[in-house]
Amino acid sequence: MAERSNLYFYYKKDDELEKKLQPLFELARENGFDIVDHADKANIIISVGGDGMFLQAVRKTGFRQDCLYTGITRAEGEAGLYCDFNLERFDEMVHSMMHEELEVRRFPVIETNVNNNTSFYCLNEVSIRSSLIKTITMDVYIDDLHFETFQGDGLIVSTPTGSTAYNKSINGAVVDPKLPCFQVSELASLNNNRYRTLGSSFILGAERTLALQITQDGNDHPIIGLDNEALPIRNVHDVTVKLSDKLIKTIKLKNNSYWERVKRTFL
């Protein structure tokens, strides 16, 4: 990994963590890596924290395509779907980076457009939820097909790696990130003689576009979540979601496949 030697660490600054990181910085420098003070100068961006911190690291650095991301969890035994390394055993990380015991994996990203305006990227999911006690109503289109009219709490559209997060809590399937696709799951849909939804999650292929038209009935200020960040847009009428051309490249330890991580986290 000789040409990839600028490391940027993304974490919430606190004295204790700062102290814990010093030996890691030292060791990295001794082994020919530079620690840079801005993400723009890095070719490897390392989050320190949990999966939530990894999501922030990717978002705040703009879903960079020209660098690798990886995550370090803080406490021994703390697992993470996005984090291959552990702070207690950081020497392992430096060692494997030196000896190229790493592979690169690529995670699909979804692209969300709100009100035919700006696009946003998500590594976990975009969530559209009623912000009121009342249900939200939206027409759901798959490409040009009017598929269903949803009335309920909201919809979660997740990437494969996001499938173990919010999506899993609402009984969505866990999806292999080797599949370029995205999944739509319901939050408490009403099902009666007026409103009928599929009722199960569905998975759309890479060529599909999901379009949501939110009924302008007063409950048209849903909370839109992009991974762990809320989108500050008030009135929402149109949301489209598709698979992005972007991929997040992460460094992965050998023998630490997606399904090993799923097993380690949940079983």
Ligand code: NAP
């Ligand atoms: P949080 O409320 O602390 O996250 C909830 C948990 O989800 C944390 O334990 C987090 O792990 C974990 N997580 C995040 N991404 C994951 C993934 N891809 N697979 C498995 N677990 C994952 O908030 P956060 O840490 O900022 O994470 C944001 C995510 O929380 C959102 O993207 C959404 O998926 C999820 N969320 C879930 C629910 C729910 O299940 N009811 C509701 C809202 C949001 P760490 O502790 O390692 O950070």
Ligand code: MN
């Ligand atoms: Mn968290």
